[in-house]
Amino acid sequence: MTRGEHGISREDVSPNALKVMYRLNGAGFESYLVGGCVRDILMGHEPKDFDVATNATPEQIKGLFRNCRLIGRRFRLAHIVFGREVIEVATFRGHHSEEPEAKEVPKNKAVSKRDAHGQLVRDNVFGSIEEDAERRDFTFNAMYYSVADFTVKDFANGLEAIEKREVRLIGDPEVRYREDPVRMLRAVRFATKLSMRISDDTAAPIKQLASLLNNIPAARLFEETLKLFLSGQGEKTFLMLREYGLIAPLFPQLAPFIEDENSREMQFVRKVLQNTDERINNDQRVTPAFLYAALLWYPLEERAQIMQAESGLSAHDAFNLASTEVIAKQTQRIMIPKRFSTVIRDIWILQQRLPKRFGRRAFQLLTHPKFRAGYDFLLVRGQVEGGALLELAQWWTHFQHGEPGKQKKMLNDLRRQEGDGPKPRKRKRRPASRNTDA
Template sequence: MPRAEHGISREDISDNALKVLYRLNSAGFEAYLVGGCVRDLMLGLLPKDFDVVTNATPEQIKGLFRNCRLIGRRFRLAHIVFGREIIEVATFRGHHDPAAQDASTRGKASEDGQLLRDNVFGTIAEDAERRDFTFNAMYYSVADFSVTDFANGRKAIAQKQVELIGDPEVRYREDPVRMLRAIRFAVKLNMKIAEPTAAPLKPLAHLLSNIPPARLFEETLKLFLSGQGKDTFVALHDYGLLEPLFPQLAPLLNDPRSKEMQFALTVLANTDERVNSNMRVTPAFLYAALLWYPLEEHAQKLQAEAGLSQHDAFNIAAGDILHRQTQRIMIPKRFSTVIRDIWMLQHRLPRRFGRRAFQLLSHPKFRAAYDFLQVRGETEGGDLLELTDWWTQFQHGEPGLQKKMLSTLRQKEGAGPKPKRRRKKPAKAKGDENA
C-alpha cells in the first residue's frame, strides 16, 4: 500500500522510532515499524509504543546504538533507550524446525509444542508468518512510506475480527499467552474473535499453566489495568481462561449473580474508571479483591476443622492463598505486603472503641482498606454497609463529631460509659504501722 492508500503520517510516529529506522536504513539494513503500532495508526489510534523489526542481528544493532541493551533468552531483542522511551528492535524471525533440536537452529520446543527458545532468524516474509494475528503482520517502511500487508490485516480491521495467522491450535501451543492476547485485543479494539480462532480457547486453556508465573504477572497487568479490565474479565470467564489464572477464584464464579462475581466486577469497573481518568492504581488492590472470597472460605474451613481462633485461621489462610496464587501468577513482595495489610485491616475496621479508631485512621493503608470495605458494603449490604457509612463520616468529621460518634457507638453496643479509675492509696512507709 503506497502512502496515499493507508494514511499513516510520520507526524504520528515517535521521533525516536524514526531515528532508529533512519539509522538502520543508512547502515544498509532493512527496517520497518511493525505490529500494534501500525495497526493502531491504521485505526486512527495513538500507539503507546513503537516496535521495529530489521534484518540486522541483535549484535549488529548493538554496534549501531550506544544506548542499546540486549535482552531476552527465548528470543533476543534489542532495546534502544531514549530516556523514558524504549524502542524495541527485533530481528526477522524464521521458521523453527522441530526435527532439528540442535544448537545450530537456536530453536527448541516442548512436548506440548510450546517454543522455549526461538532465536531463529529469517526473512521479512517468514517473520510475517510468525506474527500472531493478521492485523499485526503489517510493516511500515520509512524508506518509501509504504505499508506491506502480508496477512490481509486491513481486511480483518474492516471486518472488526481478531484472527490468528496459521492453524490456531498450533499457534496457541507454540505460545499459550496468545490466548490472552486474543481476548485483550478483542476487548481493546471492540472486535469479535473469529470462530476458528475462538474454537480452541477452552480446550487449550490448561496450557497457560506452563507459562512462567512472572510472565503471567506482566500479562495480567495488561489485561486488567489498561482501562477495559471489567469487560476483559467477563470475556476471560466466558472463554474458560480464568481458571488457569485464578484457580481458587474460578469455582466461586459459576453463578453470574453471586456476590463473588459482583464484587470482582465492581472492583474492576472502579479500576477502569481510575485508569481512564489518569488516576493512580495498584495491582495489590485488584489481587486483594480477586482473592478475598477464597481467603474467607479457606479461613472458615481452617477455623472449623482445626479449631483455630478466627485471628489465627485468617493469618494462616492468607499465607496459604497467596502461596497457591503465586504458583500461577507471581505477585512481587511489594504488592503481597499491601494485599496482607488490606486484608488484615478488614478485621480491624469493625473494632473502633477508644483510641483504636484514631490509630486506624493513621495507618498507611487505611485509605486502601476503607475503599475495599466500601466495595464489600456495596456488594453485601447489611452491617458492612453501616460500617462503611460510619467510617465515611468519621474520617471526615471534626474532632467534636468524632468524639460524639464514638460515644454513641459505645452506648449502642451496650458498653456504657467508661468506668472511673480508682486511685490507689499510697502505701504506708515502713515503721508507720504503729503511727
C-alpha cells in the same frame, strides 16, 4: 499500500523510532515499524510504544547503537534506550527448522525447539520479512511501515481485519496457541481493547487449550495480567476471560466462586473492576495489590473459616495462616512481587481491624498508611453485601471526614448503641496512708 492509501505520516511516529530506522537503513539494512503501533495509527489511536523489525541480527544492531542492550532467551531482542522511551528492535524471524535430523547442521545455524506440549522454548531462527509476517500472531499485527518509501506492507489482510473489527490468528489456531499459550490472553485483550470480536476459528480451541497456561512462567503471567486488568477495560476483559474458561488457569482459587453470574463473589469482583476502570480512565493511580486482594478475598474468607473449624484456631490465627496459604497458592500460578503481597495483607488485616472502633482505636486506624485502601475495600464489600457491613462502611465514611467534636460524639453514640463495647477500666484506689504521728 502507498502513502496515499494508508495515510500514515512520519508525524505519527516517535522521533526515536525514526532515528533507529534511519540508522539501520543507512547501514544497508531493511527496517520497518511493525505490529501494534502500525495497527493503532491506522485505527486512529495513539500508540503506546513503537517496535521495529529488521534483517540485521541482534549483534549487528548492537554494533550500531551504543545505547542498545540485548535481552531474551527464547528469542533475542534489542532494546535501544532513549531516556524513558525504549524502542524494541527484532530481527526477522524465519520458519522453524526444529532439531536437526540426519543431515548435519552448521554450529552457527539457529534452530527452534519445542516442549512436549508444542510450546516454543527456543526460537532464534532468522529469516525474511515474508517469513516474519507468517510468524506474527494476529493478522492486524503483520503490517510493516517503511520510512524508506513510506509504504505499508500488509501480508495477512490486517487492514481487512480492522475493517471487519475481527481478531484473527495467522495460521492454524491450535498450533499457534500451543506454540505460545499466552496468545489466548492476547486474543481476549485485543478484542476488548479494540472493541472487536474474536473470529470463530480463532476462538474455537481456547476452552480446550486453556490449561496450557499452566506451563507459562508465573513472572510472565503477572505482566500479562497487568495488561489485561489495568487497561481501562478490566471488567469487560474479566467477563470475556470467564466466557472462554481462562479464569481457572490464572486464578484457580477464585474460579469456583464465580460460576454463578449472580453470586456475591462475582458482583464483588465486577464492582472492584468497574471502580478500577473508572480510576484508570480518569488518569488516577491504581495498584495491582488492591485488585489481587479483591480477587482472592472470598477464597481467603472460606479458607480461614475451614481452618478455624478443623483445627480449633482462634479467628485471628486462622485468618493469618489462611492469608499466607492463599497468597502462596496464587504465586504458583502468577508471581506477586513482595511489594504488592505486603499491601494485599495490609488491606486484608484492616478488614479485621476496621470493625473495632472503641476508644483510641478509630483514631489510630486513621493514621494507618493503608487506611484509605482498606476503607475503599470495605466500602465495596458493604455495597455488595449490604447489612451491617454497609453500615460499618458508612460509619467510617462520616468519621474520617468529621470534625474532632463530631468524631467524639460518633464514638460516644457508638458505645451507647453497642452497649457491649469495652468498658473503661476502674482505677484501684490506693489505701490511705496511716498517720504515724500520734
